[in-house]
Amino acid sequence: MRSTLFLLLFLLSAAAYSQVITVNRDLPYLSLGKSVSYFIDVNSRLTIDQVAEKAKRGEFLRSDADILNFGNSSSAFWIKVSYLNQTRYKAFLVLDVSSIESIDFYKRTSSGSFTKIHTGSLAPENPELIAANNYIFTLPDGNHSSVLQDIYMRLKTDNILLVPLKIAVSERLVEGLNSTERIESIYIGILTALFFFNIFVFIRSNDRAYFYYSVYILSLFVYMVCYFRGYSYYLGYDFRVFINTYPYLFLGLGSVAGIAFSSSFLNLKVLLPQSKQVIRLLIGSWVFTMVLCLLGYKSYCSMLVQILTATSSLVIWLLGVVVYYKGYKPALYYIIAWAFVCLTSVWVVLSLSNVFIYSEVSFKFAPLGFIFELLLLSLAMGDRLKDLTAAKLVIQSEKMRIQEENLYLISTQNERLEKIVESRTKSLRKMVKSLEEANTDKSRLFSIIAHDLRSPFSSLISLYSLNDLDLLSLEEVKMLLNDSRQSFDHIHNTLNNLLYWAQSQLKGINTAPSRFSMRILTNDLMLVYQPLIKKKNITTEVVITDEQDVYADLNQINLVMRNLIDNAIKFTPLGGHIRLKMWGNENFMYIDVCNPVAGVLNIDQLAEDSHLQPSYGTSNERGVGLGLQLCRDFVEKNNGLLKASKEEGCVVLRFSLPKFKAGITPDSNK
Secondary structure, eight states: OHHHHHHHHHHHHHHTTSOOEEESTTOOSSOOGGGOEEEEETTSOOOHHHHHHHHHTTOOEEOOSSSEEEEEOSSEEEEEEEEEEOSSSOEEEEEOOOOOSEEEEEEEOTTSOEEEEEEOTTSOOOTTSEESSSEEEEOOOOOTTTOOEEEEEEEEOSSEEEEOEEEEEHHHHHHHHHHHHHHHHHHHHHHHHHHHHHHHHHHHHOOHHHHHHHHHHHHHHIIIIIIISOGGGGGOHHHHHHHHHSHHHHHHHHHHHHHHHHHHHTTHHHHOGGGHHHHHHHHHHHHHHHHHHHTTOHHHHHHHHHHHHHHHHHHHHHHHHHHHHTTOTTHHHHHHHHHHHHHHHHHHHHHHTTSSOOOHHHHHHHHHHHHHHHHHHHHHHHHHHHHHHHHHHHHHHHHHHHHHHHHHHHHHHHHHHHHHHHHHHHHHHHHHHHHHHHHHHHHHHHHHHHHHHHHHHHHHHHHHHHHHTTOSOHHHHHHHHHHHHHHHHHHHHHHHHHHHHHHHHHHOOOOOOEEEOHHHHHHHHHHHTHHHHHHTTOEEEEEESOOOOEEEOHHHHHHHHHHHHHHHHHHSOTTOEEEEEEEEOSSEEEEEEEEEOSSOOOHHHHHTOOSOOOOBOTTOOBOOSOHHHHHHHHHHHTTOOEEEEEETTEEEEEEEEEBOOTTOOHHHHO
16 A cells, blocks of 8 residues: 555656656657656766756756757757556667767666666667667666656757657557658659659750759758768768768758759849849858868858758749749749748748747658659759750751751852952952062163163263373363263163152152242253253243142152153154143143154053153163153142143143142142
């Protein structure tokens, strides 16, 4: 009687602090967080005996959630589970999470002391417990009907601490594990199929959006399946340690790939270029988180990831909405699909922040939400692939049309090229002919210069040599000098022509017009040429009907008149007559140089003379062929025109010059 009363009092006192779990075959395989109590070890220094003593004093707190959520804290958390095993089967405690770094499981021995089993995501493998994607601890045996059992667990992590605890006998345990694995195997298979399908499409289409999407799926697969659901143990102990040490490396990589995929899928660079800075900021934030994770700041990364996950999802979804309302219809499926990401992310973040109570539904909602999102995104990608295929068909059709046009162009190109080649060949032949003529003119010019300039100078040197030897009398010297006068005048005129011609070839012809009288210029030149005129017994006549001044370059016109008068004297027969006439109209003064010629004269050749053609006068006077060409060029540069004609056995060379008018300046003339 006393023992029964003592047991009732003990149960009542225990129930005041924690609910006793009755273990039987009807106990559901669900989280039993509301049936346990916990204590927060702020400094992480308490021993099991100290904790047990605090439990006796009632310092443990009752849990009010099926899944305990202790948030992100550096403290150690002690969990107390009180149970009665009313079956003859072994009972097991299941910690249905694999990401806790340090787990210490304490149970009493028959002597009343505690034994410890240490495990955790970063702990070495322990043969005393079953460690798969969760931790299964064997509960101690006891009297199947009356003995109350207490067990303690010490948990510590650098991450958000979620504690889904379940107790079941072996039969229920196997059923529960099989049910969970069947559900999880479905979305693992879906993720695997989606990954390989999109990789295949990327290889075939070379579309970067499929590559980003494939990386997104793979990274989420590693994070959700291997880390969050703990299936990393399939890949070995080293991989399990690595992924539990750097979990946010994979989540960050997946988020960056997801943002890049969204940017490519929505064509943000073209449709919404102002979003570039937002995309860069989001990617930079995730890269910063990945770097922090690699540096070992896992706890800080956990807090940062919660903010970034919700923020990135919402921002990307809003960009999709904006692009859709701008007329980009493929964004519709994307908006619907990404809405699941937003809902899942926001729900999980708020649940982890204890805004919502974290329950069994929350624990399973996260992976399922991402699975639905990936399936819907696959539909969006399929719709996009259909649009791309249609676009490719249009492009191929356009290419065929362009190819047909190219074939037509090619068929006529040979004919066009032949015409172009023929035209250019003609131009080249003209150029070659012009060069040959120029080369001939150059050779002829130098030969004439050598002959015409050397002979007079040789005669002059011989004259001086004879004079130095006193072989000539004064009368003979005067006679020889008079005979050489014509040669000297010819040399002087030839040198002038050569110098002006060389200047025109090197620098071009520059005019410096001024006002002067053609009558005075002509009279002065006639005085200069009087000796030659008398020697050939030529009569001259100067007829002036207009004495108005002209406006031209004096030196150039002087050279023109000298050449025309010199040519007239040269080609006029002995005893002939030369007539110079000056007349005009309102704007121009005309100067005619008229003289008879001996023999037949080709006026057309004289009028169009553009090459160096030497000629001989009636007394064998030889020229270099430059005079008439220079006259024509200089007259044209002074706004005049030189023409040649034949009138009654005489050749007439006529050129015009503008008259001087008040208000005209050299600049205005140019």
